[in-house]
Amino acid sequence: MPQPRLSSALKRKSGLPLWLAIGWRVAGVMALLGIAIGVHWFDRAGLRDSYDGNVSFLDVIYFTMISITTTGYGDIAPVSERARMFDALVVTPIRIFVVLLFLGTAYNFVLKRTWEKWRMALIQRNLHDHIVVAGFGTTGSEAVDELIARGTRPRDIVVIENNAEALARAEALGCNVLQGDATRDATLEDVKLDRAASMIVAAGRDDTSILITLTARHLSANLPISVIVRAEDNELPARAAGATTVINPVSFAGLLLAGSSGNQHLTDYMMDLASVRGRISLTERQVHADEIGRPLSAITTGLGVRIYRDGNPYAFCDPECAALKAEDTIVEIVRRNGDKP
Template identity: 55%
Template sequence: MTRQIPSLTRRRYASPWRTLGVRASIAISLLVTAFALLWFDRDGLKDNIDGVVTFADTLYFTMITITTVGYGDIVPVTERARLIDAFLLTPIRLFIWLLFLGTAFDLLLKRVWERWRMTRIQEGLTGHVVIAGFGKNGSTAAAELLRLGLPPARLVAIDCTEEACANARDLGAAVMQGDASRDELLRAVNIERAERLIVSAGRDDTSILIVLSARKLNPTLPIAVTIREEDNEDIAHNAGATKVINPVAVTGRMLAEPV
């Protein structure tokens, strides 16, 4: 069975459910305002069925007026009632419809648009830096790259955990959640056209496997990898890494230097 490749994502600035809640609150507030206006001026309305405009009639007329053009069973008959409908209820009606249309766009059309946009970004990735493993070392490397002037659009992060992916999105990077040792996922981030690869998977065996997979797909790609155990440094070099960094050894050498 073919495993599905995760989609490329970038930072989302607001939760869709929060946005939906805010818009629903605004719509309800506008409906309450419209009802209050009609109830205040209910004497300017005429019920062509029984001639009496009740609370239920006002509520019904509010909903019908806001959502449609009405059925003619209840109509404004005074000049003030018609002015209220023209200059107060009509803007409310239009604003609520814009809210409905905007919500439909966000919940339906925007998802299709976002998938298409991410596909275009994915296809256009070239000369980018891929960071496999966005833990402490990977995120620190990303922050340093950005500080040195790398545009966030040229940064791609791969990690298995949602927390690490969220941190990468906050930096503006494109994110792929999954196992970076998989050939399919590395192809999905266009590793063949990447400028370089930084590997910091947290485990030496996983990091070395990522290096092997990337080297197979791109024989000339500069690859930097962090290795925890000194015995694995030669293995990482043999796997195809162009730079092997042992954080423990580096820290030890720095601590041993004269103060």
């Protein structure tokens, strides 16, 4: 059975206030009733009243209403061919349209909202260890594509975005989606940020991304948050806001360009490491119990290039990598199938 999605906010909210939207429907129904009453009144000679033989204006209103509601007591009936044809070809479609209009109104304003609230509550109960992506523009969508290519299930990804078209693309991938403002506490609480495994912030503007990060850190003190910023000056504010990882695509592109100058294969290798489509990839993991005390070069799962100990990075050539400790995090290069390169 396919996983349900957070789609209650996918549709863009109508600009009409609720009372006006209902008022337009009521006005439409009254207009249709007015047409039917008017025609019946002008053609009242084709109607017969079995009670007193006289068809008054109130009788016409009465007959029209019981005809539209399919009650049909039979005390007033069309007797002329013209009156019967009008009831058959005009009143019957009006009756169907009025019924559909009332049913549609009941669905839009009562049943649909109740159903979507129930679905959202069901999805929220099942959200655990998911990845929250704030922003589904070019960068956010590429991040989601890469996550899915790396094996993350789309149902374990929640996309927050204001643009309905972008959300439709995310939903087509199978992700949970929520239309809203990721800078607001209520929005992040709706996606159960406190139970998320990590968060990616790619709002498109540095100030918005930093504000989202600040809000997310306020709600979850230990959540890993990756943020993309486009100005180098905003890297420090992003970290101060609580970002675990700050990525500057401009700086990274500059590094690739500099590396490619006179070294044509370095950039290709870096792209191979970064993309899931390459033959090898960079991964990180905790030290295994049987690796404690051994050097980083002795691990068998991949090619160890760095460890993190007490928040500090150490390269494979540093003396700290001569003996691994239980709390170390290993960064290694592995083949796509998990074998050592």
